[in-house]
Amino acid sequence: MLDLNRLKALHAVHVYGSVAAAADALMVTPSAVSQQIAKLERETGARLMERSGRGVRLTDAAGLLAEHAERILALVETAEADFEALRGEVVGRLNMGAFPTAARGLLPSALAGLRERHPDLLVQLNEREPERVVREVARGELDLGVIQDWLNRPIALPDGLSRSTLLDDVADLVLPADHPLAGRKEVGLAAMAGERWISSTPGTVCHDWLVFTLRNASIEPEIHCNADEYPTQMALVAAGLGCAIIPRLGRDCVPDGVRIVPIRPRQSRRIYAVWRTDAARRPTIRAAVEALAEASRSQENAWAVS
Known part of the structure; x- marks a missing residue:
């Protein structure tokens, strides 16, 4: 067996592609992965890994067994989902991933509500960039993810994933208080030509979106500061070091010396919950999506009255 x-x-x-990467994905040590495969070699009587330079590679026998394992694990997940749906109970463990702003702005409220209604459900939250969340949900390492894309840069989901829109997160200009445009009711991006910009780290979704959006407005961005946390970006704006575009979910307390100005036309990103379609029958998935939707509605109501 x-x-x-x-x-x-x-x-x-x-x-x-490696024992170390597999261990990271499974959240165990490389030694534990190697031990499991060594036991599998004894069970099958076949050599599954062999040395290749400084690392290891899987043998042809291992590749064949891994293909069968993928189908077996998918069937097990389907069986577990069907059994959970039959019981109708929100219990067990739910492994979630969310990009940093959602992990801070939505998940605390959503998880608190979920724990209050379903105390026998254990939720593990992992902060991830959206692309990694999608990969890990698709591979079954995460049960549920919260991701974002920008309306002018939509994200394509792989086959086998479903999603539900949680909210549209509007982004505004963040300007130093003494900026000539700080008193405007709204500002078109074309008026921001020649400005210095503060952005997220190159290679991240938000950095790439800013560059794409400014170039679409015929502005070649001059990015002078990179900071992934939005409060840090606002502190840099307050110090007069540049301007930024920050989504409302990313704004906590607006510091003195900063003015928030809406952009014309409006820029926004959409925030989704994503899960494997085969797992949609799990009561835990449905309960978590409902909790996320409730937290999103509360956030939108808070924006409406602010």
Whole structure:
């Protein structure tokens, strides 16, 4: 009888290309992964890994077994989802991932509500960038994810994933208080030509979106400061070091010396919950999506009265 945990370890090495990467994905040590595969070798009587330079590679036998493991693990997940749906109980463990702003701005309220209504559900939250959340949900390492895309830069989901829109997060200009445009009711991006900009780290979704959006407005961005946390970006704006475009979910307390000005035309990003379509029948997935939607509605109501 093949052990599922050992098949899972082999499949992770097959997907991620190394024992270390598989261990990171499974949240165990590399030694634990190697031990599971060594036991699987004894069970099957076949050599599954061999040395290749400084690392290891899977043998042809391992590749064949990993392909079967993928189908087996998918069937197990479907069976678990069907059984949970039959019981109708929100219990067990739910592994979630969310991008940093949502992890701070939405998840505390959503998880608190979920715990109050379903105290027997254990939720593990992992902060991830959106692309990684999508990959890990698709591969089954996360049960549910919260991701974002910008309306002018939509994200494509792989087959087998479903999503539900949680909210539209409007982005505004963040200007130093003494900026000539700080008193305007709204500002077109074309008026921001020649400004210095503060952005997220190059390679992140928000940095790439800012560059794309400014160039679409015929502005070649001069980015002088990079900071991933929005409060840091606002502090840099308050110091007069540049301007920024920050979504409302990313704004906590607006510091003195900063003015928030709406952009014309409006810029916004959409925030989604994503999960594997085969797991949609799980009561835990439905309950978590409902909690996220409730937290999103509360946030939108707070913006409406502010």
